[in-house]
Amino acid sequence: MSEAVLQCIKTRRVVREMTDEPVTREQIEAILEAARWAPSGGNLRPNRYIVIEDAETRRLVRLVSPGMFQEAPVLILICTNMDVVAEQQVPPSDRALLIDVGTAAQTMMLAAHALGLASGPVTSYSKEAIKVILNLPAGYSPEMxxxxxxxxxxxxxxxxxxxxxxxxxxxxxxxFT
Ligand SMILES: Cc1cc2nc3c(=O)[nH]c(=O)nc-3n(C[C@H](O)[C@H](O)[C@H](O)COP(=O)(O)O)c2cc1C
Known part of the structure; x- marks a missing residue:
């Protein structure tokens, strides 16, 4: 294991002010590829990702996201696909589902940092509004x-x-004693 990994973990910080400089398709794909290696409870892999680059869609998402301070050129929405969860007879309240969101999120943010990019997670948004804006399939629960x-x-x-x-x-x- 290299020291570079530890340095990446220690130096990543949430960034809430970003430039509008574009992120390349290759960089986005590298972040998604990294997330594919994140650990997943029972190896269920229920996460699905929506990449949002369109300026108008990002504007609408920001409107319903009071916790989003950045005007980021790329948003990656992590969803839990509840259809996969139901198919595998996993209870929808299984805590592994949210833990999976966390492992994917941290993996993405570390990958972004390793690529020289900034990142920041947001959970403060209206889930119902996000579903409408993105026309999410019924089973997709937008988590982060x-x-x-x-x-x-x-x-x-x-x-x-x-x-x-x-x-x-x-x-x-x-x-504990
Ligand atoms: C579950 C979770 C939810 C978060 N939600 C938000 C959010 O809605 N908006 C935001 O600006 N930061 C959010 N954050 C980022 C934290 O505020 C941030 O990680 C913390 O202040 C520590 O900063 P650091 O990661 O740079 O060390 C969230 C982090 C986590 C783990």
């Missing part, structure tokens, strides 16, 4: 949007941490 672009040169730093934390603050060894 990954904004992809290039960091604006004068972008402000991300949200201030409540408290500087280390892994030690987050970890217990063995059982």
């Amino acid at each position: 949007i990954i904004c992809v672009g290039r960091r604006a040169p004068d972008a402000r730093p991300g949200m201030r941490a409540f408290k500087r934390i280390t892994w030690r603050d987050l970890t217990h060894w063995e059982r």
